[in-house]
Amino acid sequence: MKILVIQQKMxxxxxxxxxxxxxxxxxxxxxxxxxxxxxxxxxxxxxxxFFDNIIEFKNEYKSSKKEFFFFLKQIRQYKYDHVIDVYGKLESNLITLFSGASTKVSFYKWYTQFLYTKTIKRNSQSITNASIAIENRLRLVFPEDRITSEITKPKIFLTKEEKEKAKDFLESNNISTNTPLIMISVLGSEIKKTLPFEYMAKVIDTIVKDTGACILFNYIPDQENDARTIYNLTNYKTQKHIHLDVFAKSLRGFLAILSHCTALVGNEGGAINMGKALGVPTFTIFSPWILKKDWNMFDDGETHISVHLSDYFPELFLQKNSKELKNESLDLYPLLKPELFINQLLIFLSKNL
Known part of the structure; x- marks a missing residue:
């Protein structure tokens, strides 16, 4: 039996x-x-x-209809029996269709349901602390009465060599893995998913004052100027603890460094999910327009904690959809002052450091 799971995106x-x-x-x-x-x-x-092969969906498949068609022909040649399309957009609709699989499963959409042999309706409320992102994916495989018993956490697998190389790299930069080391996800993937810079600086000041930990910044190269702006907003004593220019040159390198961190604090996004998959305690700050219940995976109030403006001002979110909140996010974010969640952060630090 040959199975294809499709999950394009981030x-x-x-x-x-x-x-x-x-x-x-x-x-x-x-x-x-x-x-x-x-x-x-x-x-x-x-x-x-847990899978045998990685099939890459390359950028040229998006930019060239010819290249995409050749890719579809290649998929056809693999002769899959079973396809699970998690993505559910036009590209994956076509991949599923061209696969020729006898069993085709995806999430229900009224305008694409005819492409699949089985569609699953997403639940809007979680039944465990795994989050609906986890639970709904499991519904693509298991019947409803097995969801709670089949909950599992996403995992990242690093080699012993990768971990040792990261440890050597940290120590070469005068960072001991025997002292608290905290990764800060200082920036979201866009400004609407980023805590105001001055607020993030206050969060970092609080962490250093309370723990004396070494601090690493997580950001991508084109965010360097913004990362330095946040660094400059922290106080002088805090800056002595920040290793702004210590970062990995590859994603695998970043993961290996993150595996040595005591905790990860910052904006919701890929880094938070990677931290959880590595078993690193996380404190997540959600954007006002991201639904916390969708992505607060395995929050337990101790090892994993997340905060959202709706936790403090629920009335602001009554009868508003995600699109409206996204448009208003830059106006709403300033209301999420660090003072609202600083005690939760301090409790998190005391339990995990």
Whole structure:
């Protein structure tokens, strides 16, 4: 039996969907399982034992109809028996259709349901602390009465050599893995998913004052100027603890460094999901327009804590949809003052450091 799982999109989505491959491995232990993802997310799922092959969806497939058609023909040649389309957009609709699989499963959409042999309606409320992102994915494999018993966490697999190399790298930069080391996700993927800079600076000041920990910043290269702006907003004593220029040159390198961190604090996004998959305690700050219940995976009030403006001002979110909140996010974010959640952060630090 040959199975294809399709999850294009960003790192957090891809990492979360690895649980589908793990579930399939349990149900079909002798099957060949392939995982189709965007090329840039491949490093996050490397070394994962729950699928056999990574099928890359390359950028040229988006930019060239000819290249995309050749890719569809290649998919056809693999002769899959079973396809699970988690993504559910036009590209994955066509991949599923061209696969020729006898069983095709996806989430229900009225305008694409005819493409699939089975569609699953997403639940809007979670029944565990795993989050609806986890639970709904498991519904693509298991019947409803098995969801709670089949809950599992996404996992990232690093080699011993990768971990040792990261440790040597940190120590070469005078960072001991025997002292608290906190990664700060200082910036979201866009400004509407980023805590105001001055607020993030206050959060970092609080962490250093309370713990004396070494601080690493997580940001992508084109965010360097904004990261330095946040650094400059912290006080002088805090800056002595921040290793702003210590960062990995690859995503696998970042993951190996993150695996040595005592905790990860900051904006919701891929880094938070990667931290959880590595077993690193996380404190997550959600954007006002992101639904916390969708992505607060495995929040337990101790090892994983998340905060959202709706926790403090629920009346602001009554009868508003995600699109409206996204448009208003830059106006809403300033209301999420650090004073609202600083005690929760201090409790988190005391329990995990």
């Amino acid at each position: 790192i957090g989505d891809v990492l979360t969907s690895t649980i589908i491959c793990e579930a399939l491995r349990k149900v079909y232990p002798n099957a060949t399982i392939d995982f189709l993802v965007n090329s840039n997310t491949r490093p996050v799922i490397a070394e994962n034992p």
